Amino acid sequence: MDEKALYEQSCGFFEKSFAYQYEENLKRHQEHLQRWKETVTYKRLASAAEHIEQIPLTDYQDYQEMAEFGATLQILIQQEPKKEGELLADYYCKLAKKLAHIVEDALPYELAVVVKTTGSTGTSKWLVHGEPFWENFRLDSIASGMLACSERWGETKLKIGDKGLNVVAPVPYLSGWSLVSSLPYFQPVPPLEVTDDIPDARKKFYLALRVMEKGEKVVCGGANAATFYMLFRYFTDQTAFFTDLYNSVDFGATKLYFLYRVLKSMFKARKNSNIFDILPLKGAIVGGADTKVYCEFFRNTFGIVPLQVYASSEAGIALLGTPDDKLDLIPNLRSVYFEFINDKGEIVALDEVKKDEVYEMVVTPFGSGLARYRSGDLFKIVKIRDDGLPIFSCEGRRMGVIDVYSYFRLTERMIAEALAQAGLKNSDKWAVIKQSSPQEHLHFLMEKEWDYSEAEAEKHIFNSLMRISQDFADYVKIFGIKKPSQLIKVEYLKQGAFTRYIMRAAKLGLPLGQLKAPKIIPMNRVDIFDLLRSV
8 A cells, every 4th residue: 555545545534524524423423322232331321212312421430341341451460461572562452352251241342452541530541442443543543644744635745664753651551552553554763672671661762862863764753742842952952951850850870870961962073963864753743732832842943833633542533633724623523423511511512512612522432332421621612614614622621630741640639639648738829830841840839838848848749649649650660760859849939929929810800710820730821830930
């Protein structure tokens, strides 16, 4: 198959009119529901339902067999660890087959893929999907790469055999399955045969740097925008890159190592000073509510606009950008049936949404065991295309969540609980923002209402998060985090700062709901962060 045929197979559907796509979507939805009605989930939740509107909205708690599958799989992983040299995809498929009987009556198709969530609600879950889901996801992953490297519909710069960046979370996470699904058309760098035996994500990242330094030309890749920024800093100004790392850690072996790298970079004669000589990107695939913050960086550095994609373990690639509008999102009607909950709690269909309104998305992914699944994510209708297709922007979680490299996520509730366990109780005089330099970390702004120094506070918060979030603890282990200050920074503000913020916000005429500083400050609202530090 050549590039033209592959493009048509993976992207051709999205070039059709909204009327065509929606009609096909409704047909696929009916076919999926007919299969889903044979599952124990349907019989348990909606045995009397004759229409989709009569099926209740669902969440993970409604899928008991999947939860049992996940719990049993966790035990099996401990009993039968992956062998050296065994690909993660082969390993998890092998384990899944042994446990397929658990979800046999809950999955209306033959089990094809098992996916672990990154914990967007604070807790990781396991999802199982059938063959049609996997086939759709395979096409959608290829389409994302091709559209990321396109400037207009009908063509792409991506060539079969091109190499893609491999620094994302591996199988069984969805991002890892996306790399697997693009084989054999595109080749990951570093190769999966190497990285699947490297559990330390930091080592995997530095391996990718070394491989590219030796001449491997990566032309496309999927990662969060902060990762691309780190790559840029490393290849264009290693002195600044390692100086930031040096300043971020306390005295010890790690600090001495970073000092060595600073000195080495100062005296090293670099053959390549142009980032495009090392990383000649044709396109980039990114996700997250903070993507637009990095848009100018991509334009100025690589001469491209990254393709925004919204994907989840439950729905696969549910929304994606287009060649003519890469930062906004169209619904993937080939793979998912959509419904939306408005601010009144009413459920509306895709063709009933209104411009400028914000909705929580409800998904029924084809080929899965899910139906009317609440995503918990909010989307705004930024415009309606001439043919009626709604265009979306991702507004973030229904509940605020901080996401660090897509390995762990923390909600406001979890952070408040961690602060309480650390000893800061009955206080709301704190806020936190995720910062990306020198590496992604949590920067807390607080009024000093306990006796800890800033360094001691960092340690106590770090230890509390280790106790209440297994994903946080796993991240610390995988990335080899030694110092709390690598992930947690505490900055004490002047007493009364949060009160002065409210007064300043009122003077600026902000709405009542915006007078108090948000507990989780979005990355694109650095003005809130700066104002808190200045008042």
